[in-house]
Amino acid sequence: MLETLRRLARHEVRLYAGVALWLARRTQGTAGGRVFGYARGQGATHLGLAFVCVVETVGVSVMLRDMPTAHDVLLVLDVYTVLFVVGLHAACVVRPHVLTPDAVRVRYGAHVDLRIPLSAIGAVRRETRMTHTPAEDALDLAVGSQTSVTLELTEPVTHVTLLGRRRDVSVVRLHADDPGGLVRALTRP
Secondary structure (H helix, E strand, O other), rough: HHHHHHHHHHHHHHHHHHHHHHOOOOOOOOOOEEOOOOOOOOOHHHHHHHHHHHHHHHHHHHHOOHHHHHHHHHHHHHHHHHHHHHHHHHHHHHOOOOOOOOOOEEEEEEOEEEEHHHHEEEEEEEEEEEOOOOOEEEEEEEOOOOEEEEEEEEEEEEEEEEOOOOOEEEEEEEEEOOOOHHHHHOOOO
C-alpha cells in the first residue's frame, strides 16, 4: 500500500514537473537522441477537457457562493483537476519518444518509459490501428485511440506499470506524430 502511494505521488510530481518544463519549452531525457513527438493528436482533447473543467469550476463557485466551506473545498478540488489535466498533456509534450544509437525510448506522459534496445527489434512497420485487443505480451500506447507504429521484438522487454506491476512484452504499438520518420529512422542500417 505504501509503495502504491509512493508511486502515485511520484507520478504527480512528474506531471507538475512536466508543466514547468512545458512552460520553459524544454524536454526531459532527450539529450543525445532524436526526438519523435506523439502529443499532437490529443492536444485538442486535453484543451477541451481543461476548458470544461474551468467552466465547471466557475459554475460550482457561483452555485456555492453562499456556502463558504463547500465553496472553498470544491474550488481547491476543481483547480487541482484543471492542473492535473494540463499536467497530463504537458507530460506527453515534454517526454517524447527518443531514438539513440543503441535504443529507442518509448514513452507516454509520466506513466510509461520503456527502453527497447535496437538489437531486440525484429520488425518495425507503420500500421495505423484504431482498435486494440488486450494481450498479455503486447503494450499498446494509443493516442486518440490509435497507434501508428508497431514494433515486434525478438526478445521480450520488461514493462513496469504505473503501480509497479512487471510484465514482459514482445509487441509494442505506439503513436508518433511522424510515424513514417520514426519507421525510417528505426530501419536504417
